[in-house]
Amino acid sequence: MAGKGWKCWWMMIEIRVPTRDRAEPVAAIGGVAIHGETILAPMAGFSDLPFRRICRRMGSAVSVTPCVLDEGLVRGTGRSQERVDFEPSERPVAIQIIGKEEERLLDAARAALAREPDFIDVNMGCPARRVSSRGRGAALLREPEHAAGLMAALVAALPIPVTAKIRLGWDAESLNYLEMARRLEGAGAAAITVHGRTKDQGYGGVADWDAIRRVREAVAVPVIANGDVRTVADVAAIQEATGCRLVMIGRSAIGNPWIFAGRDAADVPPAERAAMMREHLAAMRAYYGERTGLVLFRKHAVRYVQYLPGVAAWRRALGRAEAVDEVHALIDRLESTPEDPPGARRA
Numbered sequence: 001m002a003g004k005g006w007k008c009w010w011m012m013i014e015i016r017v018p019t020r021d022r023a024e025p026v027a028a029i030g031g032v033a034i035h036g037e038t039i040l041a042p043m044a045g046f047s048d049l050p051f052r053r054i055c056r057r058m059g060s061a062v063s064v065t066p067c068v069l070d071e072g073l074v075r076g077t078g079r080s081q082e083r084v085d086f087e088p089s090e091r092p093v094a095i096q097i098i099g100k101e102e103e104r105l106l107d108a109a110r111a112a113l114a115r116e117p118d119f120i121d122v123n124m125g126c127p128a129r130r131v132s133s134r135g136r137g138a139a140l141l142r143e144p145e146h147a148a149g150l151m152a153a154l155v156a157a158l159p160i161p162v163t164a165k166i167r168l169g170w171d172a173e174s175l176n177y178l179e180m181a182r183r184l185e186g187a188g189a190a191a192i193t194v195h196g197r198t199k200d201q202g203y204g205g206v207a208d209w210d211a212i213r214r215v216r217e218a219v220a221v222p223v224i225a226n227g228d229v230r231t232v233a234d235v236a237a238i239q240e241a242t243g244c245r246l247v248m249i250g251r252s253a254i255g256n257p258w259i260f261a262g263r264d265a266a267d268v269p270p271a272e273r274a275a276m277m278r279e280h281l282a283a284m285r286a287y288y289g290e291r292t293g294l295v296l297f298r299k300h301a302v303r304y305v306q307y308l309p310g311v312a313a314w315r316r317a318l319g320r321a322e323a324v325d326e327v328h329a330l331i332d333r334l335e336s337t338p339e340d341p342p343g344a345r346r347a
């Protein structure tokens, strides 16, 4: 999936056009062509602009910004602005919003429109207590009619497609994913992402791919399958199990953006891994500034080393590194002697 590059020598700008984007689209969401099967999941604290940029270049077909609370977006707080920040190379882009009251959600969506996203995605699956205890996120699963009403209001008011991301239900006793999906489609949702867990499961247990298949069979709009895709083989497996062409990948993409290029992290040679880490660190420093960039990069760094021998020692060293030079020295070491973790005794 490598892109083709043209160098405009007079401007010293390299334009990279992913080969994928020139191929036939694999799906359309509300008329927007989607040129790829795998999509980086929105993940607050991880799927920021620098990481999305990398994943998009690797082959993630859509960028979805991490959830932002409607009130934050309306007030225009710095944190909210950062969360919805994206760059043109990421298109198509969905800005994901979270809320429960129609008017406020509409105000937030209109505020998001100022950034000209390609879609608005409504989060109906966030299990975090501070969100769901206030009727937002996964709490909307308990009120399918209200959720559909919010969707209908957004669809009527916005000039771009609106999508939703749901879970299977609040808990095992209240699985209502088919009702949710049908109602959301009836209200005009252009696509539905289904994370195959209940709110109660959080991120534990096993994602139910059968349930995702049932949603796919119940609605005509694209269904994006999500949950427990860890390897390239899993992408094909979830497609086979659900019949969904579009697959969203969350946790297993952290430290492993190659998954969007059809490669497993375990197969990536040390030099390539090191180059990606250097690029990621540089992007974080440029975007957030020196200190914050370093601190936030460390969360990714400890995941880039997950397949190395002596992973615990690598994690410890990278997770505690206080200076950019220290991180660079560890990356250099990882490139030259990946089998020799820091702090390990030499024979």
Ligand SMILES: Cc1cc2nc3c(=O)[nH]c(=O)nc-3n(C[C@H](O)[C@H](O)[C@H](O)COP(=O)(O)O)c2cc1C
Pocket (backbone or CB within 6 Å): 041, 042, 043, 044, 045, 046, 065, 066, 067, 096, 123, 125, 126, 165, 195, 203, 226, 227, 228, 229, 248, 249, 250, 251, 252
């Ligand atoms: C740290 C973290 C942050 C997340 N933030 C969001 C979010 O902002 N919006 C959202 O819809 N889902 C969020 N999720 C859920 C993921 O998008 C995804 O649905 C979930 O992790 C299951 O996919 P996976 O098994 O591939 O990780 C988050 C998950 C994690 C682990």
